[in-house]
Amino acid sequence: MTPDSTIDSGSLGDSPRPRLWWVGTIAGVVLGIVLLVAVWAKAVDPASFAEQIRTEKLDFLLSAQAIALLALALETGLGLALLLGVRRKWVLLPAALLVAFFLFLTGRSWWLSAHGLRDAAASCGCFGNLVQRTPAEAFWQDLLLLVPPLLLAFVGRGRPGERGPLFPPVRTAVVVLSTLAVTLFAWKAPELPLDNVATRLRPGVRVSDLCAGSGRESICLNGVARGLAEGDNLVVMANLDDPALNASMDALNAAARNPDGPKVWLLSAATPEQVTTFNFMMGPVFKLVETPPELMRPLYRRLPRAFRVKDGKVTETWSGLPPLSQRAAAGPNTPTS
Amino acid sequence: MIHTRSSLRRAVTALLLAAAAVPAARPAAAQTGFKRIGDYVLMVNGKEDKGAEIYQNDSVPAYLILPTVLPSPVLLTPRAGTVQTVNLMKVAKQQNGTADLLPNATVAQQGTFKIQDGKVMFSSEGKQVAMSPNPPLLGLKKSADLKAHSPEYVRTAQTYTPNAAAMQALKKVGQPVTVRTFFGSWCPHCKEHVPLLLKVEDQLGASKIHFEYYGMPRDFKDPEAQRLKITGVPTAIVYVNGRQVGRMEAQEWVAPEVSLSKLLSPAGKSGK
Numbered sequence: 374m375t376p377d378s379t380i381d382s383g384s385l386g387d388s389p390r391p392r393l394w395w396v397g398t399i400a401g402v403v404l405g406i407v408l409l410v411a412v413w414a415k416a417v418d419p420a421s422f423a424e425q426i427r428t429e430k431l432d433f434l435l436s437a438q439a440i441a442l443l444a445l446a447l448e449t450g451l452g453l454a455l456l457l458g459v460r461r462k463w464v465l466l467p468a469a470l471l472v473a474f475f476l477f478l479t480g481r482s483w484w485l486s487a488h489g490l491r492d493a494a495a496s497c498g499c500f501g502n503l504v505q506r507t508p509a510e511a512f513w514q515d516l517l518l519l520v521p522p523l524l525l526a527f528v529g530r531g532r533p534g535e536r537g538p539l540f541p542p543v544r545t546a547v548v549v550l551s552t553l554a555v556t557l558f559a560w561k562a563p564e565l566p567l568d569n570v571a572t573r574l575r576p577g578v579r580v581s582d583l584c585a586g587s588g589r590e591s592i593c594l595n596g597v598a599r600g601l602a603e604g605d606n607l608v609v610m611a612n613l614d615d616p617a618l619n620a621s622m623d624a625l626n627a628a629a630r631n632p633d634g635p636k637v638w639l640l641s642a643a644t645p646e647q648v649t650t651f652n653f654m655m656g657p658v659f660k661l662v663e664t665p666p667e668l669m670r671p672l673y674r675r676l677p678r679a680f681r682v683k684d685g686k687v688t689e690t691w692s693g694l695p696p697l698s699q700r701a702a703a704g705p706n707t708p709t710s
Numbered sequence: 711m712i713h714t715r716s717s718l719r720r721a722v723t724a725l726l727l728a729a730a731a732v733p734a735a736r737p738a739a740a741q742t743g744f745k746r747i748g749d750y751v752l753m754v755n756g757k758e759d760k761g762a763e764i765y766q767n768d769s770v771p772a773y774l775i776l777p778t779v780l781p782s783p784v785l786l787t788p789r790a791g792t793v794q795t796v797n798l799m800k801v802a803k804q805q806n807g808t809a810d811l812l813p814n815a816t817v818a819q820q821g822t823f824k825i826q827d828g829k830v831m832f833s834s835e836g837k838q839v840a841m842s843p844n845p846p847l848l849g850l851k852k853s854a855d856l857k858a859h860s861p862e863y864v865r866t867a868q869t870y871t872p873n874a875a876a877m878q879a880l881k882k883v884g885q886p887v888t889v890r891t892f893f894g895s896w897c898p899h900c901k902e903h904v905p906l907l908l909k910v911e912d913q914l915g916a917s918k919i920h921f922e923y924y925g926m927p928r929d930f931k932d933p934e935a936q937r938l939k940i941t942g943v944p945t946a947i948v949y950v951n952g953r954q955v956g957r958m959e960a961q962e963w964v965a966p967e968v969s970l971s972k973l974l975s976p977a978g979k980s981g982k
Contacts, residue, residue: 584961592942592960599902599964622789630769645843645896646828653825656771656788663898 397529401455404468404522408452416445416559417571418674429478445559447471450552457544460530469527472519479515483508563674568692574672574680578687585668595685598638598662602685605635607695610669611677613643613651618677621694622655628697629659635681642666741767741811744774748860748895750830750841754779764841765809774809775841776801784834785816786823793820793832807861847895847925848932853908856923859895866905872913876971880914883974887919891946892935894926900944903963907946910967919970948973 415422422445423437432440451471454464486508562571569575573583580601584593595602607628611618618625618639629637637659643651648661672678679695681688744765752762752775761778773786774796782795800815823832830841847859857864891907893900904923911921926935926943938947946958948970955973962969 586960596903596961596964597899649828649830649843650825652771653773653786653788653823653830654791658769658771 393529395529397460397526398458400522400525400529401458401460404519404526405452405455405457407518407522408448408468408471409456412445412449412452412555415441415448416555417562417567419445419559419562420674421670442556442559446552446556449555450548453548453551454544455526457547459541459544459548460526461539463539465523465527465530469523472515472523475515475519476512479508479512483512566692568674568678569690571674572672574678574687574690576687576689579685580682580687581685583668583672585665585671592665592668594664594668597664597668598640598660600636601638601682604684606638606682607635607679608638608640608682609677609679609694610640610664610673611694613641613647613655615677617694619655622657624697626656626658629657636660638662640664640669642669740813741770741772741815742808743767743769744772744809744811745865746807746809746861748844748862751844752777753840753842754837756838773841774801774811775839776809777839780837780839781835782817784820784832784839785811786830786832791822791824793823793834794818795820795834807865844895846927848927849925851923851925853911853921853923856893856895856904856908860901862901863905863908866902867909867912870906870909872906872910872967873965876965876967877910877913879971879975880910880919880967881917883918885918885950887974888949888952889919889921889946889970890924890949891921891944892924892926892938892940893944894928896928897943903966904944906963907944907966910970946970950974 419438419441423441426432426437426440426444431437434440435443447467448471451464451468455468580594580598582593586592598608600606601608609618609625625637625639628634639657639659639661641647641651641661642664643661645663648663651657651661675692677694678690678692680690681695744767747764747766750764752759752764754777757779759777759779763776765774765776766772767774771788773788775784775786777784783798783801785794785796786792787794794816795818796811796815797817800812802810802812804810820834821832823830825831828843832839844859847855857867889907891904893904907921911919924934926932926940930936930940932940942959944958944963946966947954948956948958958966958969958973
């Protein structure tokens with residue numbers, strides 16, 4: 374984790390490092406880890422990151438997807454460089470700008486919500502300001518996680534003569550190649566079967582543990598969809614105007630009518646008008662549950678997504694619609710894999 | 711000539727196939743289990759039909775409307791989009807509040823319905839009919855108001871069995887308690903949870919606990935709610951001797967009687 378002084382020419386070789394240098398190195402590693410953890414969370418679900426970019430109206434020059442990939446590349450490069458102990462100005466200055474930008478975003482979000490200018494309400498409005506972490510929490514968490522290690526990494530970067538070349542060749546190569554690899558991964562991630570890794574919904578998890586909000590204001594899936602914690606349930610999460618869902622209505626209705634099959638649920642972050650339209654145009658015979666987006670969003674990367682719940686525990690998940698409705702959508706004679 | 715005859719045969723065949731493909735307009739079989747809903751009010755020629763009852767069948771699916779200002783009940787069939795009048799004599803209301811359609815109940819096609827701005831619009835027997843979203847209950851209300859506004863509340867309450875131990879504890883409460891529940895009659899989650907408290911209230915009968923309900927607007931812009939910092943519904947504020955001892959929010963509504971008894975227990979009160 375520490376810089377390899379034998380590889381990078383220009384370092385001090387055997388001379389002891391000053392204490393401040395070690396503090397700076399550790400701080401840089403900490404900041405690097407924080408940035409890389411954030412990269413991982415965003416790289417497995419770049420579409421969600423792009424949604425945030427659109428929400429913040431940052432897609433005025435490039436598309437949100439392109440900005441998401443560029444931001445991930447930048448964050449990866451800086452995180453890796455710090456993790457590998459490269460604390461040159463070309464790393465620390467952009468890292469400072471990035472940290473300042475994150476703080477600006479979370480601070481602005483806090484200010485907007487505190488002044489009632491950003492509506493954090495859920496689709497049905499029932500849960501008021503239900504959010505994963507409040508804007509104030511987001512700001513203070515970012516401030517505490519990012520600023521102290523950044524300052525220490527800056528202060529403890531050592532005297533100019535001790536720092537070696539501007540671009541330590543091996544570590545710079547590692548940074549560049551890894552950044553390219555992570556960016557490529559993020560680009561392709563939506564097509565990779567990573568739903569169970571990238572989301573909180575995976576086999577083994579209990580629906581009572583799938584919650585949004587903090588403290589006493591938190592709401593969990595078993596509270597929104599009462600009855601989901603008991604028996605055998607097949608849950609589809611979808612947008613109500615999704616053509617794939619509409620094409621599968623016969624199969625889903627047939628599954629819902631089957632007395633021996635699981636109970637069928639549809640979760641959607643829909644408005645009341647959308648619910649009325651869906652009910653009258655599609656005629657579901659299963660329960661449609663208006664679900665707060667804050668609760669549903671961490672459960673999928675792309676809609677539709679489906680899962681099975683037995684006695685309150687998720688047993689299976691599917692990207693897309695569950696197999697029975699795919700069969701019907703494809704036609705009665707189409708074999709399924 | 712041969713060519714003409716074969717064309718005619720093809721045309722007849724096509725017509726027969728097309729006729730077979732049209733969904734059956736008049737369901738001959740009985741449709742049972744229509745449940746009354748309170749999501750919509752019925753407007754006939756722009757005026758509300760206050761006595762109208764609207765039922766939904768979850769399993770068919772279909773909506774049965776029993777108006778007071780139209781000669782015949784109306785059956786709406788989602789997906790097919792059809793509007794049909796129904797023979798009133800073939801509508802059987804059941805003791806449990808549901809309604810059934812007896813075989814061969816439908817009388818005549820009235821065209822199709824359309825959906826506009828969340829309203830379901832159609833014409834029946836020469837009159838313009840709309841099912842509009844039911845306006846929300848606002849301000850201080852009693853349980854009877856909620857039950858009258860939303861028949862679903864009554865149905866959900868009927869199916870709920872409160873925790874016996876918690877109910878026993880609540881019956882023993884000796885001090886005057888007020889439970890004021892902020893809810894939205896438009897809120898699907900309130901429809902799931904508030905009826906549980908209605909059942910608790912019904913079962914407690916003459917206890918020291920007084921229940922009241924406060925209907926919220928969708929935008930939460932209500933001075934009383936803002937004063938009390940209500941950010942989500944349902945939220946119940948529990949007062950003992952006029953002093954607030956706690957709130958029931960979010961997940962605590964899964965079993966409200968349990969949450970309430972915890973709030974009113976000595977440990978619960980001291981913890982607040």
